[in-house]
Amino acid sequence: MDGDLLVIGEHKLTSRLVIGTGGAANLAVLERALVASGTELTTVAMRRADSEGGSGVLELLKRLGIRLLPNTAGCRTAAEAVLTAQLAREALETDLIKLEVHADDRTLLPDPFETLDAAERLTADGFTVLAYTNDDPVLALRLEEAGCAAVMPLGAPIGTGLGIRNPHNIELIVSRAGIPVILDAGIGTASDATLAMELGCDAVLLATAVTRASDPERMASAMRAAVTAGRLARGAGRIPQRFWAQASSPPR
Amino acid sequence: MEIQVNGQWREFPDEATVADVLEALGTATQGVAVALDGEVVRRGRWTDAVVAKGARLDILTAVQGG
Numbered sequence: 001m002d003g004d005l006l007v008i009g010e011h012k013l014t015s016r017l018v019i020g021t022g023g024a025a026n027l028a029v030l031e032r033a034l035v036a037s038g039t040e041l042t043t044v045a046m047r048r049a050d051s052e053g054g055s056g057v058l059e060l061l062k063r064l065g066i067r068l069l070p071n072t073a074g075c076r077t078a079a080e081a082v083l084t085a086q087l088a089r090e091a092l093e094t095d096l097i098k099l100e101v102h103a104d105d106r107t108l109l110p111d112p113f114e115t116l117d118a119a120e121r122l123t124a125d126g127f128t129v130l131a132y133t134n135d136d137p138v139l140a141l142r143l144e145e146a147g148c149a150a151v152m153p154l155g156a157p158i159g160t161g162l163g164i165r166n167p168h169n170i171e172l173i174v175s176r177a178g179i180p181v182i183l184d185a186g187i188g189t190a191s192d193a194t195l196a197m198e199l200g201c202d203a204v205l206l207a208t209a210v211t212r213a214s215d216p217e218r219m220a221s222a223m224r225a226a227v228t229a230g231r232l233a234r235g236a237g238r239i240p241q242r243f244w245a246q247a248s249s250p251p252r
Numbered sequence: 253m254e255i256q257v258n259g260q261w262r263e264f265p266d267e268a269t270v271a272d273v274l275e276a277l278g279t280a281t282q283g284v285a286v287a288l289d290g291e292v293v294r295r296g297r298w299t300d301a302v303v304a305k306g307a308r309l310d311i312l313t314a315v316q317g318g
Contacts, residue, residue: 021316022317043317045318046313047317048259048310048312050279051272058283058313086292087292087310088285090294158317
């Protein structure tokens with residue numbers, strides 16, 4: 001699929017797999033998984049500089065030539081998310097921001113009101129915003145109208161590995177979106193990633209499914225193949241489902 | 253004077269700039285960003301941005317996450 005590029009704002013990517021770096025046991029494991037995944041865009045979080053394990057991940061991503069996608073994870077309000085995004089832009093010299101505003105710690109579900117508010121402010125400030133959102137087709141459209149460069153509906157809550165709980169909503173979002181749709185959160189295994197692409201998503205973002213797998217490197221390879229397979233199948237046009245059998249061998 | 257750096261009160265000389273504070277703390281200057289009382293201080297302004305007594309300074313960097 002040469003020339004089949006994922007375009008997010010001004011950014012063009014060959015890989016349709018975005019990896020999150022959270023949860024990896026150490027940087028060596030993370031490096032092998034990132035290389036195996038073929039990813040070109042990878043998330044990092046912004047934290048106080050005195051916290052442990054700071055700069056190593058930046059050096060690793062720079063060495064691998066992987067573009068940074070800072071996120072606003074941990075923010076509860078639009079104001080916090082906007083400040084975090086501005087700090088990320090200053091620290092990392094990128095206009096890309098994965099906007100996420102979580103409503104509470106148990107579900108980590110996105111707060112729709114704060115997310116939309118922050119999206120409007122960040123796009124006005126020149127950011128390329130990728131907005132983490134619920135699997136809500138109406139909100140996805142509103143985020144697009146707010147100027148987001150991509151919407152990232154969840155398959156299921158972060159870290160649950162429950163897969164895509166409402167495939168029809170994901171299809172609805174895809175059917176009306178004029179910007180890339182990136183399935184984010186909830187992926188547990190390769191078939192979930194394939195399904196996301198078969199439903200028409202433009203890319204998949206996942207972290208836990210790889211970083212906390214027993215063999216992260218092997219799971220990263222599986223996810224890479226899964227995304228490619230789903231993309232190919234989507235483009236190939238699947239057969240309609242039938243109730244009764246239809247012989248595939250000629251009648252004698 | 254005392255200022256609050258990443259949530260902890262610390263003593264710095266009066267008229268200290270953002271650059272002075274970073275140097276005193278030994279913070280790496282690449283890949284970090286600074287907010288003074290909730291407003292980003294651009295890298296180019298670190299040497300002339302004076303931190304007032306009682307100010308809140310947040311120094312952030314990227315870590316594994318997401």
